[in-house]
Amino acid sequence: xxxxxxxxxxxxxxVTILVLIYALFPVISILATSFKxxxxxxxxxxxxxxxxxxxxxxxxxxxxxxxxLFLSALRNSIGISLIATFIAVVLATLCAYxxxxxxxxxxxxxxxxxxxxxIFPVISIVTPLFNLWRTIGLYDTWLGLIIPYLxxxxxxxxxxLAAFFRQIxxxxxxxxxxxxxxxxxxxxxxxxxxxxxxVFTTAIIAFFIAWNDFVYGISLTSTEAARPVPAALAFFTGxxxxxxxxxxxxxxxxxxxxxxVLLVLxxxxxxxxxxxxxxxxx
Amino acid sequence: MASIxxxxxxxxxxxxxxxxxxxxxxIADGEFIILxxxxxCGKSTLLRMIVGLEDITDGDLLxxxxxxxxxxxxxxxxxxxxxxYALYPHLTVYENIAFPLRLAKGKHxxxxxxxxxxxxxATLELTDHLQRKPANLSGGQRQRVAMGRAIxxxxxxxxxxxxLSNLDAKLRGQMRSEISQMxxxxxxxxxxxxxxxxxxxxxxxxxxxxxxxxxxxxASPRELYEQPVNLFxxxxxxxxxxxxxxxxxxxxxxxxAVGDLEIPAEKARKAAGKKVVLVGVxxxxxxxxxxxxxxxxxxxxxxxxxxxxxxxxxNEQYGYINFxxxxxxxxxxxxxxxxxxxxxxxxxxxxxxxxxxxxxxxxEAELWLDTRKLHLFDAETGENLTRxxxxxxxxxxxxxxxRAEEIATAQQADGHGNGNGTGFSSGTSGRTDGAPHxxxxxxxxxxxxxxxxxxxxxxxxxxxx
Numbered sequence: 001x002x003x004x005x006x007x008x009x010x011x012x013x014x015v016t017i018l019v020l021i022y023a024l025f026p027v028i029s030i031l032a033t034s035f036k037x038x039x040x041x042x043x044x045x046x047x048x049x050x051x052x053x054x055x056x057x058x059x060x061x062x063x064x065x066x067x068x069l070f071l072s073a074l075r076n077s078i079g080i081s082l083i084a085t086f087i088a089v090v091l092a093t094l095c096a097y098x099x100x101x102x103x104x105x106x107x108x109x110x111x112x113x114x115x116x117x118x119i120f121p122v123i124s125i126v127t128p129l130f131n132l133w134r135t136i137g138l139y140d141t142w143l144g145l146i147i148p149y150l151x152x153x154x155x156x157x158x159x160x161l162a163a164f165f166r167q168i169x170x171x172x173x174x175x176x177x178x179x180x181x182x183x184x185x186x187x188x189x190x191x192x193x194x195x196x197x198x199v200f201t202t203a204i205i206a207f208f209i210a211w212n213d214f215v216y217g218i219s220l221t222s223t224e225a226a227r228p229v230p231a232a233l234a235f236f237t238g239x240x241x242x243x244x245x246x247x248x249x250x251x252x253x254x255x256x257x258x259x260x261v262l263l264v265l266x267x268x269x270x271x272x273x274x275x276x277x278x279x280x281x282x
Numbered sequence: 283m284a285s286i287x288x289x290x291x292x293x294x295x296x297x298x299x300x301x302x303x304x305x306x307x308x309i310a311d312g313e314f315i316i317l318x319x320x321x322x323c324g325k326s327t328l329l330r331m332i333v334g335l336e337d338i339t340d341g342d343l344l345x346x347x348x349x350x351x352x353x354x355x356x357x358x359x360x361x362x363x364x365x366x367y368a369l370y371p372h373l374t375v376y377e378n379i380a381f382p383l384r385l386a387k388g389k390h391x392x393x394x395x396x397x398x399x400x401x402x403x404a405t406l407e408l409t410d411h412l413q414r415k416p417a418n419l420s421g422g423q424r425q426r427v428a429m430g431r432a433i434x435x436x437x438x439x440x441x442x443x444x445x446l447s448n449l450d451a452k453l454r455g456q457m458r459s460e461i462s463q464m465x466x467x468x469x470x471x472x473x474x475x476x477x478x479x480x481x482x483x484x485x486x487x488x489x490x491x492x493x494x495x496x497x498x499x500x501a502s503p504r505e506l507y508e509q510p511v512n513l514f515x516x517x518x519x520x521x522x523x524x525x526x527x528x529x530x531x532x533x534x535x536x537x538x539a540v541g542d543l544e545i546p547a548e549k550a551r552k553a554a555g556k557k558v559v560l561v562g563v564x565x566x567x568x569x570x571x572x573x574x575x576x577x578x579x580x581x582x583x584x585x586x587x588x589x590x591x592x593x594x595x596x597n598e599q600y601g602y603i604n605f606x607x608x609x610x611x612x613x614x615x616x617x618x619x620x621x622x623x624x625x626x627x628x629x630x631x632x633x634x635x636x637x638x639x640x641x642x643x644x645x646e647a648e649l650w651l652d653t654r655k656l657h658l659f660d661a662e663t664g665e666n667l668t669r670x671x672x673x674x675x676x677x678x679x680x681x682x683x684x685r686a687e688e689i690a691t692a693q694q695a696d697g698h699g700n701g702n703g704t705g706f707s708s709g710t711s712g713r714t715d716g717a718p719h720x721x722x723x724x725x726x727x728x729x730x731x732x733x734x735x736x737x738x739x740x741x742x743x744x745x746x747x
Contacts, residue, residue: 169366169368171364171365171366171368172368172370174335174355174364174368175362175364175368175370175431176370176381176385177334177335177354177355177356178333178334178335178355178356178360178361178362179356179361179381179382179385179431180356180382180385180386180435181356181385182354182356185385189370189381189385190370193370193372194371194372
């Protein structure tokens with residue numbers, strides 16, 4: 001009995017470590033690369049050569065030559081992703097609530113359309129969108145990216161939130177109504193607080209999608225006015241044409257990872273918190 | 283405080299199926315009404331129509347004489363306890379109870395809210411748990427919080443949707459008596475949905491038996507038990523349930539599968555002209571013929587039967603007699619069983635015998651049957667041919683008087699007692715340590731407490747079988 005238990009534990013530990021290595025190795029590799037001096041890049045070693053570790057890559061993108069390119073891109077990325085996430089979550093919350101609670105004609109259609117939209121390959125839409133945006137003046141603007149990002153984030157938000165709302169017992173809302181709440185009050189005071197973990201989860205997923213987008217970012221922008229970080233990285237150049245910008249790109253990659261990690265750590269409690277436990281007989 | 287009038291209420295769903303069909307009930311102020319029936323009979327739907335969570339297809343719903351069909355739930359001023367409690371998991375017990383008060387903005391100051399919540403919590407013994415979250419409470423405590431949310435505001439009526447069905451048997455008995463006492467003390471009109479007939483019999487002033495969306499009979503528990511209108515009510519109320527024996531009538535003699543029974547001429551006259559009748563006999567109408575006192579013997583008739591087996595329970599014992607009905611009768615009995623949620627009614631007679639009886643399975647024995655009490659039912663329509671409507675009405679009238687008296691004494695006791703909740707909580711503690719319950723209360727409550735205690739004991743006995 002104890003034997004099988006410890007063996008199971010060992011097995012799980014091994015599996016966990018393997019998965020961790022698989023997932024984190026690239027990140028650590030990039031982190032190591034970001035501290036390498038340009039001359040050290042081709043050394044073929046995993047870690048920077050001793051004595052040659054440098055923060056010059058970070059200096060370059062934060063205060064040096066690439067500062068203009070990187071910081072404006074960072075600003076764009078944060079702004080555009082946050083706005084797209086916010087709009088997607090608000091719309092998806094209302095939409096998912098209606099889908100979970102109400103019986104209306106076309107309910108299935110909404111869900112299948114949402115799915116169909118997210119199945120469409122981004123690359124096939126980007127060219128027509130490029131032409132359209134140029135004609136109507138949305139090319140190289142924040143709005144010009146927010147709209148396509150919504151098409152990516154809304155479907156998944158609607159699906160996750162609809163599944164989430166279905167778990168919330170309807171009785172809670174009815175109880176609130178009997179207790180004297182209007183429909184809106186019942187939604188706001190009984191349902192929204194319970195849905196919060198789901199909303200946070202959805203928001204984070206939506207934010208990832210917008211934050212990580214590359215195709216729209218590089219195709220629908222041309223200047224620092226709207227270019228997001230993933231696209232901006234492609235425009236990094238080395239100090240001379242004989243130097244690869246690998247170090248600077250690695251440093252930038254590390255910096256753009258930080259907000260995501262912070263976000264997850266910050267909202268971890270909300271995501272994990274016990275959903276609706278205790279609401280009804282459990 | 284309110285009276286509720288259901289006037290030909292109909293609920294039809296999209297496919298035209300009437301879940302509730304033409305139900306009319308007058309619920310008097312302060313009355314405790316039970317809606318009971320097998321699953322799918324429309325009892326919960328009816329309750330939800332009253333509270334406003336289901337639209338009313340046809341008919342009128344009046345609260346205090348005012349038509350409220352089109353009013354939103356929050357404008358009806360009713361309080362409801364849900365089957366799964368529906369507590370708000372993100373709020374503490376205190377805030378859960380205060381929720382209805384906070385919604386009525388501006389009506390209560392912070393001190394008033396605090397006072398009302400503390401009072402309600404004291405009544406329900408929740409004072410120690412006010413700052414906890416529902417997730418950390420036991421089932422019984424959650425149930426109390428749900429009740430607290432209902433009693434904290436001055437609602438016109440309480441609606442209960444199977445509130446005890448999620449509790450274990452012991453807690454259920456305890457909560458049942460607490461609900462009963464609380465209702466008497468507050469004197470609030472209550473409608474209570476249940477499928478548990480012990481709850482129905484012990485709690486209700488009047489019980490409405492529903493079947494397939496139609497009201498079968500509404501009467502006091504005693505009237506339902508003693509003077510049921512039809513086969514369905516007779517079979518549904520009582521546990522073990524009433525035995526139905528197909529029989530042919532010849533003069534004053536019923537020829538049944540278990541033997542010939544002579545019945546009073548008056549009963550035979552009412553069933554005259556029917557070729558086949560169903561005899562409804564409750565198990566306790568039977569007795570071991572040897573143990574029947576001589577002066578009672580003439581009230582019934584005796585017959586010989588072979589019991590398959592007996593079950594001795596200490597205070598009484600059950601005996602079982604199998605019989606073989608004619609095929610067309612078997613069909614009838616099976617239909618009846620289906621109506622009552624059972625798969626098949628076994629062609630079996632259950633008899634309750636005195637615990638001292640030495641009758642055992644396998645041997646032929648002489649049984650005595652009190653023929654004054656049996657009922658004859660029309661085999662086709664299920665109608666009770668021998669129902670004494672007047673006697674029934676009298677039973678319900680008596681129940682009404684008792685109710686008024688109980689409310690008066692309970693409230694009086696509350697008035698000059700040691701304030702809110704005293705009688706209530708001592709009742710509870712009396713129950714938990716097994717002492718006779720109601721002890722320590724002032725004299726005026728004793729009558730009410732003893733009665734409900736007795737009823738609970740009877741209920742316990744019944745469910746044990």
